[in-house]
Amino acid sequence: MNARRKTCSSMAEVRAEIDALDRQIVALLADRLHFIGEAARIKASRDAVRDEPRIEDVVAKVRASAAAAGMNPDFIEPLYRDLIDRSINHEFVEFDRLHKS
Structure with missing residues (x-):
């Protein structure tokens, strides 16, 4: 069992835990999207x-x-x-933006 997984005593506590996790998930997704942009910059071909x-x-x-x-x-x-x-889809947009002819 994950140490983060605890027993909550109220719905307010459940919601606070979910809200905190959502903030972390969004931050991680922002990092992931950054690296998608890096891939768009590095790839030489739109076909890739x-x-x-x-x-x-x-x-x-x-x-x-x-x-x-x-x-x-x-x-x-x-x-x-x-x-x-x-x-x-984001990478296609970024690729097109970065590799304009």
Whole structure:
């Protein structure tokens, strides 16, 4: 059991814990999006933006991490597939912005 996972005594405490986690998740997603921008800067070709083998590698790793955390991998996979799709769309926008002819 994760040390962060505690028993709460009220809904106010549950909500405060969720709000704190949401702030951390948003900060981590901002960092992830930064590195998506880095990928857009580094990639030489727009065709390299969508990388199917990498998508499946990320999904496999996330499923394994979910299982290791005691979470159902079937819960996390669709969330990550949506995150990946949105990240790819962002990377296309960034690629086009950075590699204007």
